[in-house]
Amino acid sequence: MKKNMMKLALAAAMAVAFAGTATAQDMPKTSLKVVGAWGNLSQYKNFEQPFWTKTVTEKSGGAITAEITPFNEMGLKGAEIFRLMRLGVIDFGSTVLGYVAGDDARNEAIDLAGLAPDIATARKISDAYRPVYDKFYRERFGTQVLGIWPYPAQVIYCNGEIKGLADLKGKKVRTGNRTLAEFVEALGGTGVTLAFSEVVPALQNKVVDCAITGTLSGNAAKWYEVTTHIYALPVGWSQVMHGVNIKTWERLNPKVREFLKTEITRLEDEIWKATAAETQDGFDCNTGKDSCKAGTKANMTLVPVQAADKVLLHKVLTETVIPKWAARCAGDCVPAWNDTVGKIIGVTAKAN
Secondary structure (H helix, E strand, C coil), rough: CCHHHHHHHHHHHHHHHHHHHHHHHHHHCCCEEEECCCCCCHHHHHHHHEEEEEHHHHHHHCCCCEEEEEHHHHCCCCCEEEEEEEHHCHHHHHHHHHHHHCHHHHCCCCCCCCCCCHHHHHHHHHHHHHHHHHHHHHHHHHHEEEEEEECCCCEEEEECCCCCCHHCCCCEEEEHHHHHHHHHHHCCEEEECHHHHHHHHHCCCCCCCCCEEEEEHHCCCCCCHHEEEEEEEEEEEECCCEEEHHHHHHHCCHHHHHHHHHHHHHHHHHCCCCCCCCHHHHHHHHHCCCCCCCCCCCCCCCCCCCCCHHHHHHHHHHHHHHHHHHHCCCCHHHHHEEECHHHHCCCCCCCC
């Protein structure tokens, strides 16, 4: 009986293996060019790059090969990616949605400052709003959305002591997008929009007092050399969207498209699952704990979250951030948000 069961199991395993090989053989040889997000960060190194250079080739049985270059190594800042994709200059590409908020306020919809206090809520919001992005990017940018995933929690780094959100009053704070700037200004600070690559010298030269980025992203960029305190309260997730020019996508063999959709969905899930761990690893590395894995051990002070600040964060979100965003999001933008994101967090967006 045991031997029969082992034979059946072996036969099943071989059938699955041969099925995979047959599928790979059915796909035509396809070569892809991809533009990735920030090349110096762990998300690119641990997920994007190995996915395109190894996983796709291995799982397709060698049928699909890809070259990937991070946008910062191409001299780009990220805001240009989807515009270049619309023009057909870029085929597959990733960028932070907040970087393209100037093109349309919908790009801020899933990552408004204070919107998602934890990774589980961030995922629910992203999934709920995904159909809106699918329609919007196809119609306005000629782009097929393939995946949306987050960086580790966006938190506040300061070059000097802070004890909570109230201490941002009077301070100049680097923000990566408009919604974070409005959040800072609601607290009495001044939001300063700077590209990620410009932050270290800005902190060094006292152009800004504090700056916001991911826990692990800031560590990778050596922010610990120019800041002393890091506040443990997440104010956002800096979500990335990965897409492809629709004409390029439709030219691909249907089996290749199906294969890529399946594998990119797996990549998306892997990154979401890893984000909570990477967020904590960023805190551990910045504060010099032995549990630090992916970053560099530093000597920053971790400021614990004040219960009152969670309440204040939600107050600023509902009274300032959402109304200001709603005022600049025209057409069916606000109703679509209320039907998706608004239902998850129990808030109805209205312009001031």
